[in-house]
Amino acid sequence: MAVEYRGFRVTVDAKAxxxxxxxxxxxxxxxxxxxxxxxxxxxxxxxxxxxxxDVLMALSVVEQSAKQSIDEWHAKQPAVA
Incomplete structure (x- = not known):
């Protein structure tokens, strides 16, 4: 699954x-x-x-963690925000 968020493509995968x-x-x-x-x-x-x-919730958790990483990166790059 892939989503675009604030200039980034976040590709998420989960497996057992x-x-x-x-x-x-x-x-x-x-x-x-x-x-x-x-x-x-x-x-x-x-x-x-x-x-x-379940797997859908696991995907959601990792996606939200990735978005948080992007938000933190943007906070350090005010010219890009």
Whole structure:
């Protein structure tokens, strides 16, 4: 699943781990607008127990974490905001 947020494309993926007990979630952040293309934000990686949350909620959690990372980056770059 991919969404665009404040000049970035956030690509989110979740899969079960080898033991099928946790969701391994990852969000890749890629700058897609002129002012964000040179930005290098680290991927957001989370492991969430499958017993506590379903896959859609896990995707939502990692997406929100990625958006928070983007917001923090924008806060440090007032000229881009």
């Amino acid at each position: 781990d080898a033991t099928d007990t946790q969701w391994q979630c990852r969000a890749e952040l890629q700058g897609i607008e002129a002012q964000t293309q040179q930005a290098t934000l680290p991927a957001v990686v989370l492991e969430i127990p499958k017993l506590k949350i």
